Amino acid sequence: xxxxxxxxxxxxxxxxxxxxxxxxxxxxxxxxxxxxxxxxxxxxxxxxxxxxxxxxxxxxxxxxxxxxxxxxxxxxxxxxxxxxxxxxxxxxxxxxxxxxxxxxxxxxxxxxxxxxxxxxxxxxxxxxxxxxxxxxxxxxxxxxxxxxxxxxxxxxxxxxxxxxxxxxxxxxxxxxxxxxxxx
Numbered sequence: 001x002x003x004x005x006x007x008x009x010x011x012x013x014x015x016x017x018x019x020x021x022x023x024x025x026x027x028x029x030x031x032x033x034x035x036x037x038x039x040x041x042x043x044x045x046x047x048x049x050x051x052x053x054x055x056x057x058x059x060x061x062x063x064x065x066x067x068x069x070x071x072x073x074x075x076x077x078x079x080x081x082x083x084x085x086x087x088x089x090x091x092x093x094x095x096x097x098x099x100x101x102x103x104x105x106x107x108x109x110x111x112x113x114x115x116x117x118x119x120x121x122x123x124x125x126x127x128x129x130x131x132x133x134x135x136x137x138x139x140x141x142x143x144x145x146x147x148x149x150x151x152x153x154x155x156x157x158x159x160x161x162x163x164x165x166x167x168x169x170x171x172x173x174x175x176x177x178x179x180x181x182x183x
Contacts, residue, residue, distance in 0.1 A: 001033045002040050002177070003051035008099045008147070009168025010181040012049050017056045017143040019079050022121055027057070031076045031119045034059045041176035043097045045135045047142030050098050052179065056080060058139040065131055073132055080116035082140055083125070087111035092134055094148045099167060100174040102160060106151045108137050 006012055020027065030048075034057075038046040044065055047058035061074040087110035095103040111129045114136060118124060128136055138148060149157065149164065166172065170180035 001036070003033065003037045004177040004179040005037070005041060005097045005174070006050050006052050007167050007170070007172065007178050007180045008096075008149075008164055010052075010098075010179070012052055012054050013098060013142070013147060014145045015049070015054050016145045017047075017049055017054045020055050020057055027076070027078060027121075028119050030057065031059055035061065035074075038097075041097050041174070045139040046097065047139045049142050049145075056143045058143060060132075060135050060139060062132060062135045065135075067131055070131060076119040077114070077136070077139070078117040078119070078121075080114055080136075080140055080143065082112055082114050082137070084113040085109035085111070085137075086113075087129065092131075094134075094138060096138070096148055097174075097176070099147065099149065099164070100172045100178070102149070102163060102167075104148065104152055104156060104160075106138075106148050108134055112137060114140070 034046050037051060044062045045060040048055045056079045058077050062070040063073055089107050090110055091105045091107045093103050094106045110133060112133045113127050115125045168181050
């Protein structure tokens with residue numbers, strides 16, 4: 001099932017998501033649906049709040065970023081907690097399926113240590129670096145109620161204000177179905 005992507009301005013995107021309890025939902029089906037939704041929108045990550053579900057669940061498949069290290073990097077993260085962020089800070093231009101047409105440089109640490117469960121309820125604590133870490137950090141922010149635009153300077157936010165307001169009102173171009181809060 002392909003879900004519509006929730007657009008900037010919807011309150012679900014700014015809310016800290018609730019933990020998932022084992023057995024409460026079919027996490028394998030949800031993961032399958034989220035991957036399908038993400039691929040339809042040409043994304044590399046998708047968090048449950050972006051489909052209107054305020055739960056601590058996200059998927060990533062960064063292989064399309066065309067970096068050798070990311071070949072086969074497809075994962076499901078349930079109830080994730082970033083334990084540590086370390087390494088060099090580096091800037092990279094990020095975008096978001098919930099904020100179509102907006103890309104800005106965001107600075108993040110290059111290495112993360114994260115604790116999570118996968119779609120089989122197997123517990124993991126892993127370390128990721130580079131683009132893999134960045135994709136995870138971006139999606140993790142979604143379950144914390146944080147958007148990449150929250151990292152921008154006040155000046156940059158002022159410049160983007162009209163565009164972001166337009167997105168929340170349904171004035172956005174996307175090649176995928178969206179759900180707009182002001183419509």
